[in-house]
Amino acid sequence: MVFMFDKDRFVDERMLSVSVKNKGLNYGLGCIDGIRAFWNDEKEELFIFRLEDHMKRLHGSGKSLFINIPYSVEQLSSITKQLLLLNQVTQDVYIRPICFKGANTLRPDLNDPFNHLAIYTHYTEYEPKPYLKVCISSWTRIGSNMIPPQTKPTAGYMNSALANDEATTNGYDGAILLTKEGNVSEEATANIFIIRGGDVYTPPVSDDILPGITRDTTAQILMDEMNIQVREQSFTRVELYEADEVFLTGTAIGIKPVVEIDRRVIGRGQVGPMTSKVQEIYNLIVRGQLPSYMDYCTPLYAK
Numbered sequence: 001m002v003f004m005f006d007k008d009r010f011v012d013e014r015m016l017s018v019s020v021k022n023k024g025l026n027y028g029l030g031c032i033d034g035i036r037a038f039w040n041d042e043k044e045e046l047f048i049f050r051l052e053d054h055m056k057r058l059h060g061s062g063k064s065l066f067i068n069i070p071y072s073v074e075q076l077s078s079i080t081k082q083l084l085l086l087n088q089v090t091q092d093v094y095i096r097p098i099c100f101k102g103a104n105t106l107r108p109d110l111n112d113p114f115n116h117l118a119i120y121t122h123y124t125e126y127e128p129k130p131y132l133k134v135c136i137s138s139w140t141r142i143g144s145n146m147i148p149p150q151t152k153p154t155a156g157y158m159n160s161a162l163a164n165d166e167a168t169t170n171g172y173d174g175a176i177l178l179t180k181e182g183n184v185s186e187e188a189t190a191n192i193f194i195i196r197g198g199d200v201y202t203p204p205v206s207d208d209i210l211p212g213i214t215r216d217t218t219a220q221i222l223m224d225e226m227n228i229q230v231r232e233q234s235f236t237r238v239e240l241y242e243a244d245e246v247f248l249t250g251t252a253i254g255i256k257p258v259v260e261i262d263r264r265v266i267g268r269g270q271v272g273p274m275t276s277k278v279q280e281i282y283n284l285i286v287r288g289q290l291p292s293y294m295d296y297c298t299p300l301y302a303k
């Protein structure tokens with residue numbers, strides 16, 4: 001089942017239809033978010049990770065992109081829970097809210113009052129490899145005055161898809177994009193962290209990144225559990241090549257180590273000790289196994 005906002009009800013996925021004139025389809029006029037829920041076997045519970053934070057970000061995207069979302073953050077969260085309950089989910093699941101413009105006019109503008117909005121689920125694993133070998137993309141990251149990368153516009157994913165496609169065609173697992181000034185921005189669908197001499201760096205929002213929710217959780221883990229303050233600071237590709245450890249963060253991929261960039265081995269070419277510690281803590285948090293982070297985990301079946 002999928003929830004369709006414009007119909008204000010849950011609909012069988014096979015019964016959905018959208019006009020070929022739709023502007024989401026024609027011009028990429030839409031925005032998305034991506035949420036995950038994790039099954040905890042021991043507690044027989046599904047925990048939705050940072051649900052309201054994702055819905056707040058979706059609202060922010062909608063505001064910046066003139067895509068009206070006629071439901072509050074609380075309503076969106078409650079609908080997501082109903083959707084998962086309706087589908088009786090008892091396994092890890094990816095949840096995608098999507099909002100896109102209708103088909104009332106031809107011009108690519110955002111005045112069209114009619115929006116489609118849906119929430120659907122996905123069960124396939126996004127990136128099963130335990131660590132990645134990536135390249136620097138020949139594609140530049142979209143800039144803040146182009147298609148704002150600080151939001152999640154559907155149109156922005158053409159940039160990610162071109163970078164991903166080039167990377168996999170050339171035998172890499174992923175692509176890191178640079179800003180037009182040449183600073184490291186982010187991976188096609190994930191944020192990036194580097195570790196040098198015990199210090200941890202990640203690019204600032206002004207380097208055309210999406211302010212990732214996993215990035216934020218990672219900074220919190222580093223501060224609260226490892227006593228390390230992340231430095232939000234611009235850096236270049238050479239600092240990537242010469243880092244002791246590099247890892248990516250994202251809802252879909254979690255904490256993912258990078259062991260090679262442009263055929264240069266990172267550190268010892270293995271998953272580094274700080275990366276694996278962050279990864280270990282993150283994996284406990286999302287599955288509702290660390291009491292101090294339970295505020296981030298919305299239980300589905302609890303009364």
Ligand code: PMP
Pocket residue numbers: 034160186187188189190191209210211212213214215249250251252
């Ligand atoms: N950057 C981009 C371009 C993304 O699509 C994502 C995935 N949402 C991220 C970074 C990571 O963000 P988050 O941790 O919120 O999933």
